[in-house]
Amino acid sequence: MPSVAKKPHIPLNNAGAPSFGIFRCIPAKIARIRKLKALATEIIMTSHALSQFDTRSWRWILVGLALLLWPSSPASAADEPDLIFRRSTVFKWLSPNDKLATYGVDDPEVEGVACHFTLPEKGGYTGWLGLAEQVSDISLACRQIGPIHFKSKMEQGDDMFKQRRSLFFKKMQIVRGCDAKRNVLVYMVYSDKLIDGSPKNSTSSVPIMPWGASDNVIQKCSEFIQ
Numbered sequence: 001m002p003s004v005a006k007k008p009h010i011p012l013n014n015a016g017a018p019s020f021g022i023f024r025c026i027p028a029k030i031a032r033i034r035k036l037k038a039l040a041t042e043i044i045m046t047s048h049a050l051s052q053f054d055t056r057s058w059r060w061i062l063v064g065l066a067l068l069l070w071p072s073s074p075a076s077a078a079d080e081p082d083l084i085f086r087r088s089t090v091f092k093w094l095s096p097n098d099k100l101a102t103y104g105v106d107d108p109e110v111e112g113v114a115c116h117f118t119l120p121e122k123g124g125y126t127g128w129l130g131l132a133e134q135v136s137d138i139s140l141a142c143r144q145i146g147p148i149h150f151k152s153k154m155e156q157g158d159d160m161f162k163q164r165r166s167l168f169f170k171k172m173q174i175v176r177g178c179d180a181k182r183n184v185l186v187y188m189v190y191s192d193k194l195i196d197g198s199p200k201n202s203t204s205s206v207p208i209m210p211w212g213a214s215d216n217v218i219q220k221c222s223e224f225i226q
Contacts, residue, residue, distance in 0.1 A: 081105040081161070084116065098122055105161050107176065109154055110185065112146040113206055115161070115174060117189055138172060140189040140202040147211040148185075150224035158225075160187065180222035183208050 081103035090098035099121045107113040119138045154176070161174040177186045185208065190201040210218060 079105070079108070081117075081163075086121070089120070105174075107142075107160055109151050109158075109160070110148060110176070111151060112144055112148040112211065113142060113185060114145045115140060115142040115187055115204065117141075117174065117202075119172065137200060138189050138191065138202060140174065140187060140204045142185070142187045142204040142206050144206050144209060144211065147215045148206075148208050148219060150219055150221070152224070154225045156225055176225070178221035178225035179205070180220075183218075183220055183222070185221055 082105070084102040084104055086099045086101045088097040088099050092098070100118055101121050102116060102118045104114060104116045107115070117138055117140045156177045157175050159173055160176045163172045172189065172191045174187055174189045177188075178184075179186055185206040186203065187206070188201055188203045190199075208218060208221060210216065
């Protein structure tokens with residue numbers, strides 16, 4: 001008896017149709033995965049955009065502060081001091097070093113007298129932007145550099161030079177006085193705050209002496225500083 005080829009067996013479900021249920025959920029899962037992927041991409045892009053916005057915002061804020069605070073150390077009694085030199089004391093990798101800086105300044109009211117002072121300058125980003133509070137360790141040396149002439153009347157302890165040492169309230173001052181008994185000008189540097197200052201200070205004296213053969217008239221500081 002000749003053999004008859006049999007059709008492949010396909011299992012039927014209860015309704016008599018072929019059972020393809022296992023494949024029906026695949027498109028739905030693929031669609032869900034695509035939606036999750038799109039959502040994740042949107043979240044990442046939004047986060048990145050916000051991060052870029054925050055970075056730019058802070059950058060402009062810092063630039064604005066730097067412009068607002070420039071120059072970082074305004075003088076009020078004398079002109080801006082002349083920077084003589086700086087030396088680094090603390091090395092920093094990504095920001096300016098801590099330094100010692102030496103400056104020179106002429107007495108604006110007493111011709112022939114100049115002072116040099118050395119002070120610490122904090123580095124880092126806060127120091128670079130002028131936001132750091134500087135310490136009060138300041139040294140001072142004043143000398144006669146020519147014939148001494150007083151330009152006007154002054155009071156004991158008048159400011160000769162001022163410089164801000166923090167964003168708010170703290171400042172460094174050089175004040176002048178007269179030792180009338182010895183005819184000597186006396187300069188003192190110190191720093192103060194609105195509430196709590198520092199007792200650290202440095203003092204330098206300048207005897208009023210003739211300067212060359214042509215300088216025959218020696219002025220008395222007691223006649224100009226009261």
